[in-house]
Amino acid sequence: MIHAIHRPALCLIVQGRKEVGLGDEQYVYDPLSYFVVAVTVPVSGQVIEASCDAPYLCIRLDFDPVQIARLIADAPLSGVPDEPQRGLFLDRIDQPLLETVLRLVRLLDTPRDIGMLAPLALQYQKQLRLQEARRLMINEGLDVSSACYRVGYESPSQFSREYSRQFGCPPSTDLSRVRQIV
Numbered sequence: 277m278i279h280a281i282h283r284p285a286l287c288l289i290v291q292g293r294k295e296v297g298l299g300d301e302q303y304v305y306d307p308l309s310y311f312v313v314a315v316t317v318p319v320s321g322q323v324i325e326a327s328c329d330a331p332y333l334c335i336r337l338d339f340d341p342v343q344i345a346r347l348i349a350d351a352p353l354s355g356v357p358d359e360p361q362r363g364l365f366l367d368r369i370d371q372p373l374l375e376t377v378l379r380l381v382r383l384l385d386t387p388r389d390i391g392m393l394a395p396l397a398l399q400y401q402k403q404l405r406l407q408e409a410r411r412l413m414i415n416e417g418l419d420v421s422s423a424c425y426r427v428g429y430e431s432p433s434q435f436s437r438e439y440s441r442q443f444g445c446p447p448s449t450d451l452s453r454v455r456q457i458v
Contacts, residue, residue, distance in 0.1 A: 281414055281454060282319045284339035287311040288369065288377055292332035293325035296364075303366045310373065315363035316341070318457055335377060341444040406442045409435070413447065414454055420447045 277297075293306045297320040304324070305311045313319075326332035409423040418426065424435040439447045 277320045277322045279318070279320045281316060281410075282313045282364075283316050284341060284344055285313050286337045286339070287313070288335045290333040290335060291326075291330055292323055292334075294321060294332070294334070295324050296321040298362060298364060301362070303364070305366050308368060309366055310369045311364070311366050313364045314339075314344070316454070316457075317363050318454070319364075335381070337380075342441075345444060402438060403442065405429070406439055409439070409447075410443065410450070413451055420451075423447075 282296075287305070288310045289305055289307050291307065293304060296303045296305075296311065298317055303311060306325070323332040405427040409427045409429075412418045412423040412426060413420065420436070421432050424432050429435040436446055439450070443450050445453075
């Protein structure tokens with residue numbers, strides 16, 4: 277079982293099965309279903325069906341937390357839900373969603389068309405460094421400055437600015453939120 281902080285994303289399994297846990301609830305999904313994480317949450321997970329001949333394959337589309345916040349701010353208020361919401365859900369995949377995902381996957385057959393969708397190499401490297409710094413702070417207890425230097429930043433202020441752009445808030449605020457959840 278792997279324990280992690282799951283960022284907002286749409287997850288689809290192409291082959292195999294996976295179990296994800298949040299608190300006391302367990303979610304099992306497979307190629308006939310999809311899994312959505314709407315907010316950052318601590319989860320545990322493991323692949324429960326895979327083999328050498330049929331390895332686990334999945335597609336994960338991350339959602340930008342800043343864009344989600346903007347959408348929520350622009351959405352009309354709908355009142356308080358009757359039951360508490362978990363921030364994630366599992367459902368059967370339908371034809372329109374499947375066709376949309378297949379169109380994205382087919383871009384792999386035409387690499388010239390991917391350029392407009394893919395982040396530049398430096399942006400990708402920056403995202404990886406920021407995600408690793410976040411993991412170090414959350415899972416290994418490093419403070420902001422230590423994580424900043426460990427992943428290769430030379431300036432804590434630059435790190436904080438880029439972290440805020442990536443995750444929607446400064447590192448110290450993000451850590452406080454995560455620690456309240458955990």
